[in-house]
Amino acid sequence: MRIALAAIAFALVTSGSNAHPSHQASAASANALASSARPAAQVVDRFHEALRRGDTQTAQSLLANGALIFEEGSVESGKAEYAAHHLGVDAAFSKAVPATVARRAGEASGNTAWIATEGRVTGIYGGKAIDRVTTETMVLRRLGTGWKIVHIHWSSGARP
Numbered sequence: 001m002r003i004a005l006a007a008i009a010f011a012l013v014t015s016g017s018n019a020h021p022s023h024q025a026s027a028a029s030a031n032a033l034a035s036s037a038r039p040a041a042q043v044v045d046r047f048h049e050a051l052r053r054g055d056t057q058t059a060q061s062l063l064a065n066g067a068l069i070f071e072e073g074s075v076e077s078g079k080a081e082y083a084a085h086h087l088g089v090d091a092a093f094s095k096a097v098p099a100t101v102a103r104r105a106g107e108a109s110g111n112t113a114w115i116a117t118e119g120r121v122t123g124i125y126g127g128k129a130i131d132r133v134t135t136e137t138m139v140l141r142r143l144g145t146g147w148k149i150v151h152i153h154w155s156s157g158a159r160p
Helices: 002-014 035-053 056-061 079-085 087-096
Strands: 063-071 074-077 099-109 112-125 128-143 146-158
Touching: 035 056, 035 087, 035 099, 035 112, 035 128, 035 146, 056 063, 056 079, 056 087, 063 079, 074 079, 079 087, 087 112
Parallel strands: 063 146
Antiparallel strands: 063 074, 099 112, 112 128, 128 146
C-alpha cells in the first residue's frame, strides 16, 4: 500500500500540470491551481501554518492515521510515528526559518488530490545560516467531511 501510494504520487506529479506562484501572489495568478485542488491546497497551507505556530496538535489532526512521510531519505509510517520523531523538530524549524513558495501545482479527482510545491527557506536555525530550495509533494484523500494528508514527500538542497 505504501509503495503503491508513493507510485501514485509520482505518477500524478510527473503527469504534467500548470504551476503557479503561491497564495502570497495575486489572486489572478492563483487561479492557475486547478479549482478542484483548492480545498486540498488549503489543508496543506493549514498544516504549514500550524507548524509555524508550533501547534503540533492541529498539524497532526490534518494527517491521516497511516500517513506516510518521506523526508530527506528517511521514512515515518503513520502520524503517531511522525509525532514521536520529527513533528516537534519540524515545527521548531518552521517557526525559526521563514519559508516562501515559488510555485505550486495540483489537481484533484474524486477523493484523491495532489499538491506539489517549490519554495525556499532562509534564516538561522541552531546557530547556522539556512538557505535552501525546497520541493514538497502532498497526496490527500477526502475522508469523512474533509481532506486529510496521506503522504508527504519533502526534499531540499543548497541554493545554487
